[in-house]
Amino acid sequence: MGDHDGTPEQGAPELCDYCGTVISDETELYAFVPDSSAIHAHDPRLDGKRLVSACTPKHLRAITEQYHQRPFIDAELWAGQVLRAVNANPGKRIDDALLTELTGLTVEQIHAGITWHNERARTFHHRGDA
Numbered sequence: 001m002g003d004h005d006g007t008p009e010q011g012a013p014e015l016c017d018y019c020g021t022v023i024s025d026e027t028e029l030y031a032f033v034p035d036s037s038a039i040h041a042h043d044p045r046l047d048g049k050r051l052v053s054a055c056t057p058k059h060l061r062a063i064t065e066q067y068h069q070r071p072f073i074d075a076e077l078w079a080g081q082v083l084r085a086v087n088a089n090p091g092k093r094i095d096d097a098l099l100t101e102l103t104g105l106t107v108e109q110i111h112a113g114i115t116w117h118n119e120r121a122r123t124f125h126h127r128g129d130a
Contacts, residue, residue: 014028014053015053016053016059017053017054017059017063018054018059018062018063019055021055023053023055027055027056028053029053029055029056029057029060030052030053030054031051031052031054031060031063031064032049032051033052033063033064033067034048034050034067034068034070034072035048035049035067035070035072036071036072036073036074036076036077036080037050037076037077038050039077039080039081039083039084041084044103044104047077047080047081048072048077052064074109075115075116076113076116078110078112078116079113079114079116079120080113081104081113082099082103082105082110082113082117083117084103085099085103089102096110
């Protein structure tokens with residue numbers, strides 16, 4: 001991906017997200033699928049949408065079906081949007097008012113996202129203690 005912004009690098013081969021096969025220009029198929037973990041580096045309008053690639057229509061249907069069955073967790077999306085805002089403003093003191101301005105989220109959504117993130121971090125940390 002180009003500079004971690006969700007776009008393919010120029011000249012880099014695309015792989016099928018279903019089977020891993022290198023996709024030729026003649027067979028490349030793409031679709032956006034809902035994914036609450038997908039946060040675009042710069043464009044909030046693309047948050048919650050993941051671009052998937054496939055080598056055949058059958059594989060594209062299979063990968064899109066997998067994503068449609070995955071739960072879309074609003075708090076996961078909000079956590080990513082908060083993290084993007086914080087990372088884009090290093091060294092700046094960020095409070096709820098600034099976060100609402102930077103993210104377009106409500107204070108309740110911001111807190112739900114932070115809570116979701118913290119719970120995931122604690123779960124991950126505790127797994128490492130086992």
